[in-house]
């Protein structure tokens with residue numbers, strides 16, 4: 001198979017490196033890709049949201065399959081456009097992608113089908129939202145823009161003042177653009193947070209190993225929210241018993257709900273879960289692989305990824321036996337100093353070999369480019385340094401060992417990835 005992957009981050013690099021192990025794969029392409037990805041796949045300069053451009057590139061390359069990895073092209077309907085041209089696309093169609101594209105849609109779906117989630121109210125008017133907040137006396141409370149907001153559309157308000165400000169900035173100042181024309185105000189949930197990515201063909205759902213993201217920029221979960229500063233898999237909090245409960249109360253009901261709504265979901269459905277004292281609840285759905293969750297989940301996969309993608313597209317997922325390595329994986333993100341706010345790019349990176357890799361770890365490039373044979377930073381998150389190990393401790397030692405040998409000016413990384421998980425495992 002010739003496979004074209006859409007996207008340009010660490011997640012796409014992880015998908016491509018896993019596909020490069022497949023016996024089924026002849027040639028790998030990526031658009032737009034990045035420096036590190038270009039060492040494993042031929043890259044093009046068609047933007048990830050350019051539907052016509054991607055369809056025509058896929059035709060020109062005679063791609064047998066296109067993997068649409070990011071949320072925005074999926075929400076725009078890229079998978080439908082490819083399928084209409086007879087090109088196999090891994091990723092949900094527009095109607096199914098709305099499960100991530102609209103928080104109002106996903107909350108209403110959960111309510112209608114009794115899928116456990118935080119209690120909530122929907123507003124399309126700032127005055128009504130503020131009147132609701134004045135009556136509410138339970139804080140913190142969570143204010144969410146309806147649409148896609150680059151993963152930043154969630155504000156946790158500690159008191160009425162902050163909540164009212166959040167409503168005004170989302171609905172009137174439009175800090176998240178049109179994503180904020182509606183909003184959800186919901187109950188604040190507590191408990192360990194776990195990410196569960198699943199493969200689904202709309203009929204069968206197969207969970208991958210669980211993982212945990214570390215979203216804040218600084219150690220001890222301080223600092224600003226980021227796209228994710230590191231991940232570990234599996235999560236020690238996600239026991240076999242909880243996994244079984246999630247399958248029965250969340251995963252299967254969600255797949256069936258989407259089918260019943262005429263929005264059959266085919267692709268990777270990501271469940272962001274809170275393991276609350278009253279049971280697991282859904283915080284959010286993503287219509288795609290998580291970033292940086294993918295970077296710790298796929299290294300543990302022991303089944304050909306191209307076979308799985310094909311089975312999902314052909315609605316034959318139940319025919320495949322998906323196996324996982326009995327190991328642990330960790331990924332430490334190296335970011336540009338200042339991320340997620342202002343940072344420099346074009347900074348030279350040392351410590352990587354010709355393939356952009358290093359000993360002991362897999363290096364997933366998130367924001368790099370090559371020029372004159374040298375590797376430079378080109379984004380906020382630069383590299384994801386990942387290792388597998390027999391224990392989580394061993395995996396983290398390898399990841400951090402490799403991080404210390406990679407250098408670029410003002411590089412920033414968290415030193416406590418996996419700390420809470422390690423304490424739980426011990």
Ligand code: AMP
Pocket residue numbers: 118142151152153154186187188189190193215272283284
């Ligand atoms: P999201 O952009 O939906 O991934 O939300 C970002 C983060 O906000 C999540 O990873 C949670 O840590 C937090 N969050 C979202 N909703 C809630 C909630 N109802 N209660 C507590 N934390 C939440």
Ligand code: GLY
Pocket residue numbers: 151213227228286289290291292293
């Ligand atoms: N790591 C969470 C996400 O991909 O949205």
